[in-house]
Amino acid sequence: STGEQIITARGIDPAIEKKLNETPQVPFSQAEKKKVDDVLSRMKNEGKVSTIRYMFENRKTYGYIYHGETDVNAIDQLPFVFTDLGKTPQKWQIWGDLIQHKDSNLNQVQQAKQLIRNSTSQDLFVPIQTTPLWETGYFYYQKAPYYGLIIMPIVLTSVFSVFLVLGFAAFRQIKAFEQTAIWCGLAKETAHQLGTPISSLIGWIELLEEQKTAKDDPATNDIHTAMRKDTDRLQSITKRFSRIGSDPSKNKADVNQIIDEAVEYFQKRLPRHSARVKIIVNHGEIPQVTVNQELLQWVLENLIRNSLDAMDKPIGVIEVKSGYEQKKNQIIIEYYDNGKGILRGNQKKIFQPGMTTKKHGWGMGLALVKRIVEEYHKGKIKLVNSNSQGTQFNISLPVERN
Structure with missing residues (x-):
């Protein structure tokens, strides 16, 4: 400043600075003049001032x-x-x-x-x-904290944390892909290894069927029929394993019928597990959906088998309900059992390959269930709740619009 004249200013107010830089300078308003005077007075009181020489542009x-x-x-x-x-x-x-x-x-x-x-x-x-x-003038100034020095470490830490999280997520994704590839390979190899003995069993059964025609024994006929059904089922299981990791064929099907077929298989074998386990089926009116019937039946059989293994009540109950949710245009399968439930610490891990609390098994049942429902059929499977009174899963399958 020269006397009371302000030559230029920075960091006060953009409008004030613009007026000072105009030629000629634009007069301040009363509020702007008061603001400049207050800032200048504060700087003078703090002693932040330096004497400067500058060339005053008064040429003529x-x-x-x-x-x-x-x-x-x-x-x-x-x-x-x-x-x-x-x-x-x-x-x-x-x-x-x-x-x-x-x-x-x-x-x-x-x-x-x-x-x-x-x-x-x-x-x-x-x-x-x-x-x-x-001319001789005065340079008034005020030291302000440079927030860049405060903010920069926070920004760098945040960026580093983001990269760390992304890297960890990518690593987990890669590990998940590797694990999935291993399980798919194991499933295909299992199907391949089962193929030979199953073919041999089928051959022996056909030979027995040829011989039974000579001996009309009802008991023998029943045994042959049961053996034929079991070998057919083994073939079906082999097909399921061979389709893991592949894109299975899908057709329009009645989900209620698929539920009945899965339940019927276990109904005949319940005495082996427990004479006091009931499987209740409640069908709703539902439209047909595009599914792979064998794989969807496998999903239900897997859930029923897990329920039978976890049953600890005097009277066991397994209930399967189907219904149609018109608003979301999807079929809902509600599956419930009154078994001992899943421990809270394991509930978030039940769909991970290799996760099992059983002494036998590979721990890939629910992992394959999730893959079949969500990847192959674009649906959703969710653990609704699980405690000592029982467990409930919900499966949703989208319905194609006409």
């Missing part, structure tokens, strides 16, 4: 000099004309001696004006100005 133009083309080899012969602000020649030198206006004749003045016109058209002239003055 009092004339012009017009000249011809510059030639460094004949600079002393350079023609020129000095004029006043009205461009009236005052002093000039063109071909000979220096001529002043008061000593010139009309012809010499005309020659000077001609040079002015030529120089003007070629932009060969400069204004003659007074020398600017150096």
